[in-house]
Amino acid sequence: MFLPNAREVLDHKIALARSYGFTPVSPGDLAVPETETRHQRGLAISAINESLMSSADLIIANLTPFRGVAADIGTAFELGFMCARGCPAFAFSNCTENHFERVSGLYGGEVRLGPDGRHRGPDGFALENFDMADNLMLDGGIAARNGAVITRKVAPDRLFLDLTAFEECLNLAAERLLKTAASA
Numbered sequence: 001m002f003l004p005n006a007r008e009v010l011d012h013k014i015a016l017a018r019s020y021g022f023t024p025v026s027p028g029d030l031a032v033p034e035t036e037t038r039h040q041r042g043l044a045i046s047a048i049n050e051s052l053m054s055s056a057d058l059i060i061a062n063l064t065p066f067r068g069v070a071a072d073i074g075t076a077f078e079l080g081f082m083c084a085r086g087c088p089a090f091a092f093s094n095c096t097e098n099h100f101e102r103v104s105g106l107y108g109g110e111v112r113l114g115p116d117g118r119h120r121g122p123d124g125f126a127l128e129n130f131d132m133a134d135n136l137m138l139d140g141g142i143a144a145r146n147g148a149v150i151t152r153k154v155a156p157d158r159l160f161l162d163l164t165a166f167e168e169c170l171n172l173a174a175e176r177l178l179k180t181a182a183s184a
Contacts, residue, residue: 003160012163020170021178025052049074053081058088058177060169063134063149064159065095069102071134083141090147090173092165093133094154100129148172 003009010028017024030048035041053059059082066072071079071093083089095102100119104111107121114120119127132139133149142149150169154162 009161009163013166016163016167016170020174022058022170022174025056027052049078050081053078054085056082056087058082058173059090060166060173061089061091061138062160062166063091063093063138065093065102066160069106070099071138076135076138079138079141083145087145088147088173088177089142089145090150090169091133091138091142092150092152092169094152094159094162094165096151096153098131099134100127100131103127146176 007028010026014024014026027045027049030052032041032044032048035044059079061071061075061079063071063075066075070076079089079091104119104127110122111119111127114126119129121127128136130136130139133151139149148169150165150172152162152165152168154164
């Protein structure tokens with residue numbers, strides 16, 4: 001996580017996950033080995049994250065737009081990795097504007113319907129307009145695994161701190177996965 005109080009936020013998320021009956025894994029739980037270069041350090045962090053994901057049974061991904069109009073690219077990779085493993089997938093976003101609305105904003109209202117029936121920016125590029133929280137592959141991967149994307153509008157200063165939607169994902173995942181396993 002990139003927050004100045006990342007450990008505090010991770011600890012809160014871990015406690016919430018445990019309270020719903022899950023055993024969470026978090027990249028903040030493992031020490032990154034010393035390396036000679038920044039590149040090697042980045043590769044070490046990537047290997048740790050992949051190892052943690054390989055040990056996990058599901059994912060709850062934070063799709064809140066990060067440094068732009070879409071989810072963090074690392075989170076998108078993680079979601080794809082877990083979907084490729086066939087794991088249940090859930091996600092949340094503390095932004096209620098859909099992907100199309102956010103991308104349209106980049107063009108300052110200059111999006112037009114093209115002759116092909118697709119929305120296009122002044123640069124000619126088509127915009128996805130599927131009423132989805134993020135790129136159709138992220139929403140689609142979650143839906144294909146009987147997951148859900150929970151969105152909430154929060155105050156701008158709470159964008160990465162408010163865990164209400166995260167907790168809703170935990171509750172939904174517990175209902176769908178833990179209760180189903182208990183009745184089997």
